[in-house]
Amino acid sequence: MATKRIAVIATIYRYLSHAQHFADRFFVGYPYGGKWNRPDCQLVSIYVDQKPEGDQSEDRAREFGGKVYPTIAEALRCGGDELACDAVLIIGEHGEYPDNEKGQKLYPRYEFFKECVEVFEADGRTVPVYNDKHLSYSFDKAKEMVDDGHRLGFPILAGSSLPVTYRLPDVELPLGSKIEEALMVGCGGSDPMDYHALEAMQCMIERRAGGETGVKSVQMIEGDAVWKAGEEGRYSLELLESALSRSDSPCGKTDEDGRTQDLLGNGELPGLVEKPAAYFIEHNDGLKTTLLMLNGAIRDFTFACKLEGEPDPVSTQFFLTPVPNVTYSACLVAKIWEMIETGKAPFPAERTLIVSGALESCLTSKVEDHKLLETPHLNVEYQAPAESHHGRF
16 A cells, blocks of 8 residues: 555644644554554645744654645645645644634634635545544534535544543443433533533444434523532433542542542532533434533543433543643544545544534523524434444553
8 A cells, every 4th residue: 555645734733732743643653552553654745824933834844754835725736736645634723713702713624624625626536634623613614514525525534532532441332322311521611622522422422222313402501500400400410420430630629638529429519610511412312411511620521321221320531641642642543544544434524513513502502691592403413333433441
């Protein structure tokens, strides 16, 4: 098999940026599956939208044998007249971009993608595309991106590292599981970290009987209303306890003197979380899921669900290894490389599409006085892959 030629299209390329996390691994290798993996590929081009202090794009181009080009079209064609790469990495994360009224960072992922599509259409050839994290802050734009892939017949892999990182414990829900309710606990700010949490939950619930059926409605609430909703049974306190039990980083007294804590049972949870937020998502098949963003309580991303006929919840932690190595990024690079080698995405871009749309609608609920919103436009249906594709210890 010939060496694959990789074009990197990024917002920025500097230390600890997503471009550095992912692109570097392609050209120096990465640990995965108990061995060092070195993809048979070469960097042929880089395009960066911004070059802040600490920019690494020129240095990486010199080190890995590529060239930095002033436009996306030139990067894909390597300065020539036709498409001259075998895969495109679109990494539109980090950099200075405005926020909209919902607090979404307006990264130009859609614009980057459409410029690639223009080259594909003009040159009569396509290649696999990886799009980091959200497809777009706009569901309509995200849907157009997925539709372009289907229309032109090229594979798209999208999303974050959480669905493919290691799990503690190593839980894989059986395909066709009968899930009665699911709950995710996350930390960090909106809109980047709630996206991570929603996609982690989606990679679990998509394995339910019938597959994904789309989202019927969403609502986002904040503050004391979050705790009241739990007391009233809008989300399961049993699932919350199970998810919290999987955290390795409880805050509060554990930080102070190392003691263990029953965060939920001892009533300390509300006092630790300054701005709690709950994202309620009802799917077309009736499944109700909840994301609780509990900054100040834990520093992990944990999941719990109730399966029909099972007395106890199933729960796990999506394990995030520390910086700067962040080997969970290697888990995602392994999946991107699989797509480049095989020409087939290991999991559907519709996962990222539905999460992108659900998050946008939840943030719309937030700015519209936290009201419940019907979401007929999120009628996204797909089947989960047979394998979860998460990292294994």
